[in-house]
Amino acid sequence: MDNRAIGVFDSGLGGLTAVRQLQKLMPDEHIIYFGDTGRVPYGSRSRRTIIQYTRQDTAFLLSHPLKAIVVACGTVSSVAMGTVQQEVSVPMVGVVQPACRRAVQETKNRKIGIIGTKGTIQSGSYEAGLHTLNPSVQTIARACPLFVPLVENGRFRTGDRVAELVVEEYLQEIRAFGVDTLILGCTHYPLLADLIRAYMGDQVTLIDPGAEAAAYTKTFVEPCEPGNGRTEYYVSDDPDSFGQYASVFLGGNETVRADLVDIASYETIRKGNQKG
Ligand code: DGL
Numbered sequence: 001m002d003n004r005a006i007g008v009f010d011s012g013l014g015g016l017t018a019v020r021q022l023q024k025l026m027p028d029e030h031i032i033y034f035g036d037t038g039r040v041p042y043g044s045r046s047r048r049t050i051i052q053y054t055r056q057d058t059a060f061l062l063s064h065p066l067k068a069i070v071v072a073c074g075t076v077s078s079v080a081m082g083t084v085q086q087e088v089s090v091p092m093v094g095v096v097q098p099a100c101r102r103a104v105q106e107t108k109n110r111k112i113g114i115i116g117t118k119g120t121i122q123s124g125s126y127e128a129g130l131h132t133l134n135p136s137v138q139t140i141a142r143a144c145p146l147f148v149p150l151v152e153n154g155r156f157r158t159g160d161r162v163a164e165l166v167v168e169e170y171l172q173e174i175r176a177f178g179v180d181t182l183i184l185g186c187t188h189y190p191l192l193a194d195l196i197r198a199y200m201g202d203q204v205t206l207i208d209p210g211a212e213a214a215a216y217t218k219t220f221v222e223p224c225e226p227g228n229g230r231t232e233y234y235v236s237d238d239p240d241s242f243g244q245y246a247s248v249f250l251g252g253n254e255t256v257r258a259d260l261v262d263i264a265s266y267e268t269i270r271k272g273n274q275k276g
Pocket of ligand 1: 011012014040041043044073074076117148186
């Protein structure tokens with residue numbers, strides 16, 4: 001048994017897609033979530049800045065005893081994880097590989113769509129991951145920069161006319177390409193899943209990378225003793241607004257209380273981590 005926590009981070013609400021699945025699959029785990037709400041979005045920033053933010057987010061999480069870090073952010077997984085991983089002694093799980101594995105398993109016609117932030121799409125990370133697993137898949141990718149601000153502002157519910165229009169504009173070409181599988185390559189996007197499904201049709205399988213990363217995490221972490229299950233939430237700005245939307249997304253039964261963190265003060269990654 002290993003009672004250390006699992007750290008999870010993202011630029012904002014998106015990483016809750018991984019938290020929700022971790023809570024479901026591993027209810028006895030202690031989870032520490034950090035959402036960098038003061039600096040969201042990450043997806044339009046330079047590689048240098050994304051690496052710097054990733055170092056700080058990781059350093060904050062490692063100020064707690066951890067047994068693994070789930071990088072619940074497509075942008076960080078695509079752009080910065082390769083660099084920061086080498087500086088950290090606990091395993092880091094990104095979202096790209098688990099999502100690609102699931103997509104290749106699900107597709108029948110071998111046409112897979114990928115949507116993500118500008119940083120993720122420019123990196124080509126999902127295409128590379130898919131083609132390594134199956135060189136014969138055909139891919140079509142599109143950056144959807146307005147999706148993250150929509151989600152962070154709570155505009156993810158069915159019937160939201162603005163969100164519906166943006167979904168249509170971004171997904172038109174992908175639908176016309178005839179994909180049967182669509183990777184929601186930014187962890188914020190599953191919050192828009194109902195709107196995306198309504199536009200793409202039920203025949204298209206939507207892949208949730210945060211959920212896939214959580215499922216993968218379960219395969220290798222040593223579990224906590226029973227009865228330890230709890231989640232702590234931290235953000236870099238506006239804990240009340242985060243808490244309100246997080247409660248809706250996590251099912252509404254749980255009142256989410258988040259604490260504020262001065263993330264800019266975390267610079268140094270502590271390599272070691274005590275077993276609790
Ligand atoms: N949810 C993140 C991702 O998966 C970050 C989105 C953003 O901050 O731009 O890419």
